[in-house]
Amino acid sequence: TEDSIQSLTPLEFTRLRPGVYCGSTEYSTQLLIEIVSNAIDEFKAGHGDTIKVNITKDNVIIVEDNGQGFIPNAMREDGKTILEASFGVLNTSGKYDDDGVYEGTALGLNGIGSKLATYLSHWLEVITHRGGKYEHIWFKEGEFVKRECGDWNNKDNPSGTLVQWQPSEEFFTHTEVNLNTIKQLFKVLVCLCPGLTINLSHNGKDVISFVSKDGLNDLVTDIAKDNEILSNRLKIQYEQGRNKLDFILTYTDKYALNMVSYVNTGETDSGPHITQIKTLITREFNKFFRDKKWLKEKDENLSGDDIQEGMLIVFNITAPNISYDAQTKS
Numbered sequence: 001t002e003d004s005i006q007s008l009t010p011l012e013f014t015r016l017r018p019g020v021y022c023g024s025t026e027y028s029t030q031l032l033i034e035i036v037s038n039a040i041d042e043f044k045a046g047h048g049d050t051i052k053v054n055i056t057k058d059n060v061i062i063v064e065d066n067g068q069g070f071i072p073n074a075m076r077e078d079g080k081t082i083l084e085a086s087f088g089v090l091n092t093s094g095k096y097d098d099d100g101v102y103e104g105t106a107l108g109l110n111g112i113g114s115k116l117a118t119y120l121s122h123w124l125e126v127i128t129h130r131g132g133k134y135e136h137i138w139f140k141e142g143e144f145v146k147r148e149c150g151d152w153n154n155k156d157n158p159s160g161t162l163v164q165w166q167p168s169e170e171f172f173t174h175t176e177v178n179l180n181t182i183k184q185l186f187k188v189l190v191c192l193c194p195g196l197t198i199n200l201s202h203n204g205k206d207v208i209s210f211v212s213k214d215g216l217n218d219l220v221t222d223i224a225k226d227n228e229i230l231s232n233r234l235k236i237q238y239e240q241g242r243n244k245l246d247f248i249l250t251y252t253d254k255y256a257l258n259m260v261s262y263v264n265t266g267e268t269d270s271g272p273h274i275t276q277i278k279t280l281i282t283r284e285f286n287k288f289f290r291d292k293k294w295l296k297e298k299d300e301n302l303s304g305d306d307i308q309e310g311m312l313i314v315f316n317i318t319a320p321n322i323s324y325d326a327q328t329k330s
Contacts, residue, residue: 028167034113042067069130191219
């Protein structure tokens with residue numbers, strides 16, 4: 001009938017099918033990941049070195065960074081400020097343009113993440129400040145409520161953004177954040193972003209401070225533990241324009257290959273980058289073995305399985321124009 005076909009607003013659709021953008025809805029963890037990802041992008045763009053995450057007893061989540069902040073009270077043609085649109089209008093982002101401040105290499109690239117926290121929470125507040133001004137906005141059940149603007153006089157905290165929200169039980173089996181997942185993520189993020197500090201407080205308990213002194217090496221050491229059988233890791237740090245590769249290869253006494261792959265600091269589980277690295281390593285090993293005459297002309301090439309036994313590889317690729325499977329960057 002004429003009533004069979006429906007058109008939903010972005011807010012209605014996201015609340016009806018949260019898994020489309022959120023992936024698993026067992027916990028509200030993805031909302032925190034999305035907001036922290038924005039703060040990570042600020043750090044990568046050269047703004048801010050500390051991210052504070054506080055999870056309260058009432059399951060309110062607070063994320064504060066000391067990045068550049070949004071321009072307070074900057075009005076758009078539709079009557080919304082830049083800040084309101086960034087948290088309330090789907091597909092609004094400062095990260096579409098490869099020539100923009102984030103150079104097309106941001107983890108947040110679809111203009112969706114911060115809106116998830118707005119749409120799937122009972123309420124969300126944002127305070128941003130820079131240039132001596134601030135803007136404070138409120139949302140309730142995904143809808144904009146009000147705005148407050150004024151002067152910001154804290155010279156010790158000249159710019160940054162604070163986001164806080166309370167996930168709704170309507171969309172998650174457990175509205176809590178999976179703490180183990182978040183701790184592991186923060187441990188990884190500081191290794192991929194040397195110089196960044198993430199401070200986590202849960203239920204008013206002592207702050208856990210995540211920081212890395214030796215970047216990717218710290219992550220490899222954590223993964224390998226006591227199983228590493230080489231003392232001279234292969235380390236590659238390559239940079240060509242906006243394309244960068246931070247890469248470490250070593251061997252453990254395990255039987256299988258363990259390849260831990262990140263693109264723009266987001267973990268990936270498959271893709272042409274992984275296939276290419278395996279192919280290149282197999283090619284180079286065989287070339288090396290033949291140059292050394294350890295493989296004779298009549299000998300078959302070593303297979304990928306031969307070479308990859310016990311191999312541990314951890315790498316992070318930074319590159320523009322990345323295409324992911326979904327909002328969860330899988």
